[in-house]
Amino acid sequence: MLNPKVFKWFFGALLLVCVGVVFSLISGPSMPVPVRVISVTPLEDGVAVYEVLYDPGGATVPFVYQYFLLRQQENSEAVLEEVKLSEPFLVTTSSGVVRDFSEGNLNLKVKGAVYKFKSVGEYSSNGKIKSIRFVLDNY
Structure with missing residues (x-):
């Protein structure tokens, strides 16, 4: 005992x-929350690429930018709510990576770290599934 x-x-x-x-x-x-919408790039069929700033906090932690392919929204608040439920196609430390859009290809140029990247995004338009190819140039 x-x-x-x-x-x-x-x-x-x-x-x-x-x-x-x-x-x-x-x-x-905890998961960082989106701070604000940095830029909007309209593409086609009412779809746009949204660049959203995330501030993970701390003096030694860099800003993170996430890029989303979403339906165009009326205001930034609606976008910030929708991105909480969406998955980004690009997560990076670079801002302003969208260069141009032509023939279904969105050209991106990143200078910095890439944490996540998907090369194809899909959306629905008039009952049809359409895709956009993301072309990444990392220098």
């Missing part, structure tokens, strides 16, 4: 570890 002093010490240490684990889970890093 355990000595009551040892049992109290062991129980206290175990409780402290559990509280520490719960605290680290609760206060862990």
